[in-house]
Amino acid sequence: MPQLALYTGPQRFMDGAAYRDSLRQYSPRVFVDGRAVESVADDPAFVPGINALAVSYDFALDETRAPLMQAEQTSRGRSVNRMLHINESAGDLLNKLEAVRLLCQETGCAQRYLTHDALNGLAQVSAALDDAKGGREHRDRFGAYLAHVQDGDLAVGIAMTDAKGDRSRKPHQQPHTDAYVHIVERNARGIVISGTKAIVTSAPYVHELLVMPCRAMGEDDADFAVCCALPVDAEGITMVARPAGRPGEKPEHGAPLFSRRYGQSTAVVIFDRVFVPWERVFFAGDWQHSEVLTYSYATHHRHSCIAARAGFGDLLIGAGALMCEANGFDDPGAKANLREPMVELIKIVEGFYACGVAASVYGAADPRAGNFMPDPVFSNIGKLLLATQIYDMHRLAHEVSGGLIVALPGPDEDHNPATAASLADVLRANPAIPYDKRAETARFMEDLTASYQSGWYSLISLHGGGSPAAMKQEIWRHYPVGDKVALVERLLDRGVLDNPDRPITRNRQPGRCCDAGCAQPGQAVMVPLPRP
Ligand SMILES: Cc1cc2nc3c(=O)[nH]c(=O)nc-3n(C[C@H](O)[C@H](O)[C@H](O)COP(=O)(O)OP(=O)(O)OC[C@H]3O[C@@H](n4cnc5c(N)ncnc54)[C@H](O)[C@@H]3O)c2cc1C
Incomplete structure (x- = not known):
């Protein structure tokens, strides 16, 4: 895996209480149930959501779970929360799978894995952009952002699904341009974006939002091909949220309703001329790379x-x-x-x-x-x-x-x-x-x-x-149907390879597993977690 900027500062892991407290440093504009929220960290509507996310912090510091819930980012020379890790092996994928299962057993849905998924996708598109354009601007920008997220042990909400308006039309064909988040201005310092992301899990109680396009874009939709990161309280952002779980139900009677303890809020996030500096813009207008x-x-x-x-x-x-x-x-x-x-x-x-x-x-x-x-x-x-x-x-x-x-x-x-x-x-x-x-x-x-x-x-x-x-x-796009067709044609002695351009044989893939296998002999693929 290519080296990213090597981190030399102290390693920071927050526990759940520190995460909850860290939310007080932000003042996002949030509405829930028709009222303005004064303090996200203290509002009963979000307590189950914050509780669930906090588990991802506490587990990373729990002695027995830490081997699974922390991961070594060897390219940066430090340990990070697995929910912020860039996968370096097939074993990492297995460990992430197990870690997410463990978190969701405890909380129903721990929400933070979306950050992991987006960071890994962002690593891939950044490399693709550099390889298409030359240089390493995008890799370096992503590397700096990754260091910011990992070193701050941040929670990042993934703002991908746009409001989308009329589903039968493309973004630029929508009667209301704010149905999709788009660039309204570019200047020397950065970009200005407007539009609506319709479903953002945990938005009120994360530190930052990562804005990404929700579909492959065409050239006419270049202004809608925008990917950037910004703090939740950036000027011009309004969140209209649902409560997390079932926070209001019968707290005084002690019925152990799971969703009073753990839940997930989703928010409609409205961007009204929000400024994003270039160092947090991963792409703007690169419609070919949305996909x-x-x-x-x-x-x-x-x-x-x-x-x-x-x-x-x-x-x-x-x-x-x-x-x-x-x-x-x-x-x-x-x-x-x-x-x-x-x-x-x-x-x-x-x-x-x-x-x-x-x-x-x-x-x-x-x-x-x-x-x-x-x-x-x-x-x-x-x-x-x-x-x-x-x-x-x-x-x-x-x-x-x-x-x-x-x-x-x-x-x-x-x-x-x-x-x-x-x-x-x-x-x-x-x-x-x-x-x-x-x-x-x-x-x-x-x-x-x-x-x-x-x-x-x-x-x-x-x-x-x-x-x-x-x-x-x-x-359908990735399944090697072509290989199966070739197999049957070979058995029928029909010589499929004579015409490799037939649509039915086009989708062919090499063997999936490498010769060496996924782990060296005697080496565990996954971190074994002590079972109770
Ligand atoms: C609880 C919950 C949490 C979520 N959290 C997040 C989050 O954190 N971040 C985020 O970005 N997203 C989030 N999502 C959004 C999720 O990714 C979307 O719900 C999903 O992509 C479908 O989009 P939609 O809801 O707008 O449905 P629609 O796009 O309205 O789809 C409805 C139906 O219409 C079909 N359809 C839509 N467009 C077309 C078309 N052009 N042609 C033919 N058929 C079509 C679909 O296949 C589907 O069957 C969340 C969703 C849920 C339910």
Whole structure:
């Protein structure tokens, strides 16, 4: 991997509390539920989101998890949070996968992996720009930005999805030009941008935003091909956010609603003539390179989504088994009608996760930037599987749990002297499991599979990282159908190679794995994490 500017200063890792505190140094203009936010760090609407992101900081400093959650950026001679790491090997891809799964097991969705995915995509487009134009301006600019993000241990929101307006029209054809973020002015000091990014996860409680185009651009759309970074409180930025998780629900009653503790905010981010200095502009007008960035970012991101949803799946598997037990089946494996849906759930989760593992193992170094990118076919198949099977995951969790998860009286009844005792009596199932534990598991399951927040998990799975059509397009674009056609033609003795330009044989790829294999003999590919 090419050397980036070598960092010689102190290594900084924030813990969760320091991250939360660091947000006070910024004063973004944020609205939530129709009101202005005074202090993001203190606003109850964002506490679950900040809690979840803070876990990515705390885990990196936790002695047992640090070997996985920190990564060695050898090109810079320092350790960094894995969510900010530029992958240097297939093992890094596997470790990132495992790290994201671990974070999402704990928080439902830890959000910060988007930063990892965007930094890796940005490394690739910067190298592509230099190779096309000559020089190293873009590599150096990216290197300086990477040092800024890694050394500051920053949280960066990824502002890619534009408002897009009329989907049947290109950016320059939109009646409202602010449907896409675009350059409105260039001067000696930098650029000025306006427009709207429609869905930015964690935007209010990150330090910076990385603005990227959301589609391949044509020449007419050159002004919309803009990629730059800026602090969240840059003048001219307004965020209109949703609360993270379910922060307002019954905090006084102690029902352990997962989404009261952990959640994710998304914001519409409006840019109104926002100035960005040249040192933070990665490209401006280079429409030919939008595709390199969107493709690279999407491949990294879909690979991360696989791990994120596997972490969520782990929660459903654990809660499903606990519901079976609370209902009276200590061993759900002994009953075929419970074992089968549980196995189906496990098959789905580990099935798409296996695609993530395969994408890592078959990952390859980007020929220009040198960082490792997961295999696009396996990344897209894994993401496509989870995008649609998330609904089956919910169904299977419901099947083993029973209807109580949406029918149980609310947590207020747990404290009602007129009803609490008799409810605890009549709604107990397994004599070994007290009613409050059964209710707790049922409410946890409701939270994850039958609430507003469960809809969030469905939608992030289906559309986050791109809608299913985008994955199908990438699978078809990269799958070596041509090799399979050649195989059959050879078996039929038909001599396909005589005409290599037939559309059906065009998509051919060399063997994916290198001769040396992905690890040296005796060397672990992944950092082994102690298991409890
Ligand atoms: C919870 C959540 C969090 C997210 N977080 C982020 C984030 O942090 N940063 C970020 O940048 N993005 C984020 N996204 C956005 C995500 O990448 C988009 O939702 C996704 O790319 C789809 O875009 P869209 O929602 O605008 O849907 P649309 O583009 O409106 O698509 C809707 C449907 O129309 C189809 N369609 C759209 N255009 C066309 C066309 N021209 N021709 C034919 N069919 C078409 C699509 O295939 C899809 O089936 C997030 C999304 C969700 C749900």
